[in-house]
Amino acid sequence: MYRLNTLVAPLLALALLLLLQGCWTLERYTVRVRIEADGSYKYFIDGTAVHTETMYAQRRAAYEAKAAKPKAGEAKADAHKPEAAKPAGEAPEAGLAKDLALARKDPRVQDIKPLGGGRVGFVVVGKGSIAGGEIVFQEREKPLSYAQAPGGALSVRLRGAVVSRNAQPLGLKVSGDVFITLAEGIQVLEHNAEHTPTVPGGSYRWHIENLKDPAPHLVIRLPKQ
Secondary structure, rough: OOOOOOHHHHHHHOOOOOOOOOEEEEEEEEEEEEEEEEEEEEEEEEEEEEEEHHHHHHHHHHHHHHHHHOOOHHHHHHOOOOOOOOOOOOHHHHHHHHHHHHOOOOOOOOEEEEEEEEEEEEEEEEEEEEOOOOOOOOOOOOOOOOEEHHHHEEEEOOOOOOOOOOOHOOOOOOOOEEEEOOOOEEEEEEEEEEEEOOOOEEEEEEOOOOOOOOEEEEEEOOOOO
16 A cells, blocks of 8 residues: 655745745746756746735735824814824844845845835745655745656646635635646656647646635656666
8 A cells, every 4th residue: 555645835825935934926927947857957036026014014014004084173283282102113024134144045036126115025045855764844945746646657746836725815816827847758647637738848837816726736657767
């Protein structure tokens, strides 16, 4: 009896798909992965993400400012009253600045820059491997999780390429596209892709925009080396 052990590498549990836990909510992104015959792979991810803490803080500040604004009849009566001192506190962007600095220390982050409103644009590039014999946990920062399946197959999942539950409360319209390309000789036994390759070297493709959209998944068999 084979034990199918799902190996967890949740991209969205890690900021920018890979790095900072719990800080970011993906907005628009494209993921490109190429898996070679020996199980090694390279990935390229670019898009935009929202710094969740910053966006909530900005919205809270805007709501409080609106609630504190005097009505038309009260404006004249309060005109000569001294303005109460506002309590000192951390600016909404302070957390964003800290997490940006942390992300820039990771060599896989080729570019990350603020776009305003708590949003950032990013490019992440890296590599990994889904080969390795016995079932072993992948490092948390690897984008593909995998498990051995019966008959020497590998169940491969891009677990984090889903819509975050933070997206709806934040009012975000998420749009993600995933492309997985397989080297010649890799057999595909099962998949949930929306589009399959129509030419040699083409990609399995997924479009993600709803909470119910499943994570991209392939069951493959690597050629014998």
